[in-house]
Amino acid sequence: EQPIFSARAHVFQIDPATKRNWLPASKHAVTVSFFYDVSRSVYRIISVGGTKAIINSTITPNMTFTKTSQKFGQWADSRANTVYGLGFSTELQLQQFADHFKEVREAARLAREKSQERFELSNPALNIAAPQVITGRFQCKIKDTKVSVSVTD
DSSP states (O other): OEEEEEEEEEEEEEOTTTSSSEEESOSSOEEEEEEEETTTTEEEEEEEETTEEEEEEEOOTTOOOEEOSSSEEEEEETTTTEEEEEEOSSHHHHHHHHHHHHHHHHHHHHHHHHHHHHHHHHOGGGTBOOOEEETTEEEEEETTEEEEEEOOO
16 A cells, blocks of 8 residues: 555544544644555555554545634544544645545545446346357346347448
């Protein structure tokens, strides 16, 4: 995995008891990076403080990054069952992070659609075989009904 974009920010997590107060996850500003995992085709936000992962959040198409003030933004990660908050030193850094979040979320949506298409074409449970070229003809089997189409050059 290679970082796509990195920024420095103070990291917070929502207090699980109150769901209102922010708990600092880092004592000082740390590097927060967007990564693309090629083997799993997923985008993640990762931040490490010392030897501990402070953030390990897989970006899904339905996630939203919300700017809640001039230098603070947040997003909910249902898989981690938490809300992350990031405090930046400038408005520009917050805007850049928000822009990258939006781009990565869209890329995650496209990646999900592609993998869904591959799944639908290759899933035997759907009983649909991918089209095959057989001596100048396309042949596709759909629920035991054979459909043939002749193709002329």
